[in-house]
Amino acid sequence: MNTDVATLHRGSLPLLVSFPHVGTVIPQEVTTQLVKSALAVADTDWHLESLYAFVRDLGASTLVPRISRYCIDLNRPPENTPMYAGANNTELCPTRAFSGKPIYRKGKAPDAAEVERRLQRYWRPYHDALADELARLKAVHGYALLFDAHSIKSELPWLFDGRLPDLNLGTVAGESCDVSLRDALSRVLQAQSRYTHAVDGRFKGGYITRHYGRPREGVQAVQLEMAWRCYMAEAPPYEIDEARASGVRPLLAALIEAMLAHGAPAGS
Numbered sequence: 001m002n003t004d005v006a007t008l009h010r011g012s013l014p015l016l017v018s019f020p021h022v023g024t025v026i027p028q029e030v031t032t033q034l035v036k037s038a039l040a041v042a043d044t045d046w047h048l049e050s051l052y053a054f055v056r057d058l059g060a061s062t063l064v065p066r067i068s069r070y071c072i073d074l075n076r077p078p079e080n081t082p083m084y085a086g087a088n089n090t091e092l093c094p095t096r097a098f099s100g101k102p103i104y105r106k107g108k109a110p111d112a113a114e115v116e117r118r119l120q121r122y123w124r125p126y127h128d129a130l131a132d133e134l135a136r137l138k139a140v141h142g143y144a145l146l147f148d149a150h151s152i153k154s155e156l157p158w159l160f161d162g163r164l165p166d167l168n169l170g171t172v173a174g175e176s177c178d179v180s181l182r183d184a185l186s187r188v189l190q191a192q193s194r195y196t197h198a199v200d201g202r203f204k205g206g207y208i209t210r211h212y213g214r215p216r217e218g219v220q221a222v223q224l225e226m227a228w229r230c231y232m233a234e235a236p237p238y239e240i241d242e243a244r245a246s247g248v249r250p251l252l253a254a255l256i257e258a259m260l261a262h263g264a265p266a267g268s
Helices: 036-040 054-058 112-141 179-190 207-212 242-262
Strands: 006-009 015-018 061-065 144-152 167-170 197-199 219-227
Touching: 006 112, 015 054, 015 112, 015 242, 054 242, 061 112, 112 144, 112 207, 144 207, 144 242, 167 179, 179 197, 179 219, 179 242, 207 219, 219 242
Parallel strands: 015 061, 015 144, 144 219, 167 197
Antiparallel strands: 006 061, 167 219
16 A cells, blocks of 8 residues: 555564654645744654664564644544643644644644544544554454554653653553563563663553554554654754664564564453
């Protein structure tokens, strides 16, 4: 599948790696409503497709969007309910950047009709492709694994206090996958000392992990939120740092390999 919304690569393993926030395209009808600073799409999950290129060589499926989260956030629920109650959140069609600053010019934020248009035009095709690929993997292998890959600036006071751990594994407190899988991935993180980490901390998993992670139905899902400092510069032009990237990539590979080794959910 290769459309103006996303590209799906079908692999041979029971694993799908999704990258919901790597897109940088903002449709023309949206760009005219934005403040100038928003056009730099600073809150993109930069360079992840390159960083995780090894998963395709292993035989995993990948789903890569083109559309920026500033148009619509593919990892938010269609009902636009907050992901983290009691904390600052960005919406399905975000009106603020992660800095807390407005994205839209005064009076130009999308109304309900425009949010619904973007939902149908961009969000649903992405999720249709995601759901279809998980169903295909489950039909072929008897189960499916979903690894939702993310990255974020290390310090964002509007969203969280202090400095984020390097690697943040989210499993919705063990609900989106077997607890044994969460423990296996935790052991991979605990076995190294170069990177700080958290499990089901500030980032417990977004909509994709929460919605598709159904181990009793044969789908295991986890999210990894990685701090930019692990592999790239945290200031414009947000260039990848190959020395840092080469350092973290083996750990990412170890997490993927542990997920594949765990295999099917218990009782599926």
